[in-house]
Amino acid sequence: MTYATVMVSLALGQPNDARLQVAGELAERFEAAIVGVAAARFAPPLYFTDGAAAQRLIDQEEASIKRRLADLEVQFRAATKARGGRVEWRSAMDFPARFVSAQARCADIVVSGGQSPAFSDSFALASPKDLVMQAGRPLLVVPDRIDWLDLRSVLVAWKDTPEARRAVADALPMLRKAKDITIVEISEADEDRAVVAERVSDVAAWLARHGVTATARVVEAGNEAAAVQLERIAGDVGAGLIVAGAYGHSRFSELILGGVTEYLVTQSARCVLLSH
Structure with a gap:
């Protein structure tokens, strides 16, 4: 058994450097492909308007999410450009845990960041607690302060x-x-x-x-x-x-x-x- 494909789950509004570093190292150690994945969707406010004003708000927020997902792709490709092997990016306007768990079908292992004990936004973050239950793949959780995968x-x-x-x-x-x-x-x-x-x-x-x-x-x-x-x-x-x-x-x-x-x-x- 080996890891032929490593997937790394990136998050909006969260540090991604540690998980990118560890996922890249893992892919190098096993000469594996690396797939970056991210998703988010518009979270309607508690008190919502309607009509044309509502549509403008939805359009603005969805455009912002698309820009932020594009920024994550740039970060992912910059972190993996020097690494050999296949590199792939996948993203969507979707609930993050649902999208990442579905995409995990192509991977042997999923790399995620940790999570603070505080409440997390399911519209912008694929919680590792959800991923480990839903992805059907082993989950490697990487704390933000980790800068390498220490297997000594x-x-x-x-x-x-x-x-x-x-x-x-x-x-x-x-x-x-x-x-x-x-x-x-x-x-x-x-x-x-x-x-x-x-x-x-x-x-x-x-x-x-x-x-x-x-x-x-x-x-x-x-x-x-x-x-x-x-x-x-x-x-x-x-x-x-x-x-x-x-x-x-x-x-x-x-x-x-x-x-x-x-x-x-x-x-x-x-x-x-x-x-x-």
């Missing part, structure tokens, strides 16, 4: 769920290029540690059969939230990338109560590969 150390956040299994399989091309890989599962208080250790060892053995050497670890759950504990472990091993399953519990539970996926998308200091 990778942390696999294991939980025995279908989402985590899918994430490890989706990350395999990157794991083959990583220097140090740590698989960690945070053991709950009521779990048998030997059973947890067996699960993590199984994952390490599976990776070994694919030519990837990894260290298996079991960590006892502490008083802090699992997401915070996971981030601390990532810092301890110097991880430049975290691999994790997305929304192993219901998304509603994570949205209301908070959870690992929410934290990784909104607050992690490092790149995160998520699969659902």
